Amino acid sequence: MMPVRGRLDLRCSYGPPWRIDQGPGEANEIPYHAVLAGSAMLEDPAGGRPLQLNAGDILLLPGNPRHVMHDGSGATPLPSRNRAALNFTISENHGSEERLDLLCGHFAVAPPHDRLLRSYLPPRLVVHVGPFAGQKETAAQLAGLVSLMRSESADDRMGGRAMLNALSTAMFALVLRLASETQVSPRGLLALAGHPRLAPAVAALFNEPARAWSLPDLARLTNMSRATLARQFQEKLGRSASDLLTDIRMTLAANELKNPMLSTGAVAEAVGYQSEAAFQRAFKSHMGVTPAQWRKMQELPARGVFAKRAAAVEGKTEEAKG
Numbered sequence: 001m002m003p004v005r006g007r008l009d010l011r012c013s014y015g016p017p018w019r020i021d022q023g024p025g026e027a028n029e030i031p032y033h034a035v036l037a038g039s040a041m042l043e044d045p046a047g048g049r050p051l052q053l054n055a056g057d058i059l060l061l062p063g064n065p066r067h068v069m070h071d072g073s074g075a076t077p078l079p080s081r082n083r084a085a086l087n088f089t090i091s092e093n094h095g096s097e098e099r100l101d102l103l104c105g106h107f108a109v110a111p112p113h114d115r116l117l118r119s120y121l122p123p124r125l126v127v128h129v130g131p132f133a134g135q136k137e138t139a140a141q142l143a144g145l146v147s148l149m150r151s152e153s154a155d156d157r158m159g160g161r162a163m164l165n166a167l168s169t170a171m172f173a174l175v176l177r178l179a180s181e182t183q184v185s186p187r188g189l190l191a192l193a194g195h196p197r198l199a200p201a202v203a204a205l206f207n208e209p210a211r212a213w214s215l216p217d218l219a220r221l222t223n224m225s226r227a228t229l230a231r232q233f234q235e236k237l238g239r240s241a242s243d244l245l246t247d248i249r250m251t252l253a254a255n256e257l258k259n260p261m262l263s264t265g266a267v268a269e270a271v272g273y274q275s276e277a278a279f280q281r282a283f284k285s286h287m288g289v290t291p292a293q294w295r296k297m298q299e300l301p302a303r304g305v306f307a308k309r310a311a312a313v314e315g316k317t318e319e320a321k322g
Helices: 113-120 137-155 158-183 189-193 199-208 213-223 226-237 241-256 262-270 274-289 291-322
Strands: 004-014 021-022 030-038 041-043 051-054 057-060 067-070 080-083 089-092 098-111 125-128
Touching: 004 021, 004 137, 004 158, 021 098, 030 051, 030 137, 030 158, 030 262, 041 098, 041 113, 041 199, 051 057, 051 125, 057 080, 057 158, 080 291, 098 113, 098 137, 098 158, 113 241, 137 158, 158 189, 189 199, 189 226, 199 213, 199 241, 226 241, 241 262, 241 274, 262 291, 274 291
Parallel strands: 004 089
Antiparallel strands: 004 098, 021 067, 030 057, 030 098, 041 051, 041 067, 057 125, 080 089
8 A cells, every 4th residue: 555665775883982963864765773783872853852772672763854863972973984885885983892783774655655654653663672572473573584684784695685675674564563562552553553442443444445434333343432432543643533544545546546547437436435526626635636637747757767768779779870
């Protein structure tokens, strides 16, 4: 539904004092940092207390802010240098004390899904996969995945870039799953998905978005009153169940409209609208463009690729003639 591609950008190896100043990335990117060894202090952009990250912590920043991490000493950081490895870039300094070993990368989310994810995820998300993560299966899976990323980035063998990027993509799903399983899930969609009584309603909206769900229907699935269910959605998500259903439908519609074989009416019906006019109004209100305009926007990148290929072929033909 929401395609996500992960990429490892840097492996950082720093001895104190050190400082990392990154972001913001591209508009559709979500930065991540995985602490393999050592510790780091993450500054709060709002000026609050710094957050300490330890070995086994994985940080996601769905808000894609400028962010600063350092060793906490307050000393002037040692100069660092970047050197290109086969599959990624290594950043290091000459500090000799306990070293930070950190994987830095990002997840790229295709528009308009990036906006939806940012609306439903917290601006900062941290999960822990160290020895104190308990016996949760997801934590063990994530720990194994990070261990594989560590060895792949250490060996730097042929094909490592494809492996590291694929593992990064898988890490995104496992981090969200683990966050939803914690006792105190962050506010947003993860809090709903991790709530044993609310999860069936969330699953129903995602699994059958074309159905004309009503609040009484969802309340029966959760064994709650309508008032309690509505209050829970507002408290945990900040939106109503109807708002979430509309977002799901529009996200699916944006995907379906990329298929030139499907008419707008067919897409409207597939996502739960009996009236094409009602669907067009909802889509424009949600996306800022009509379904037809959205289709044209998706065609332009492909046309650009084909134009470049044609130009390249034409250039080679002219060279051959010459």
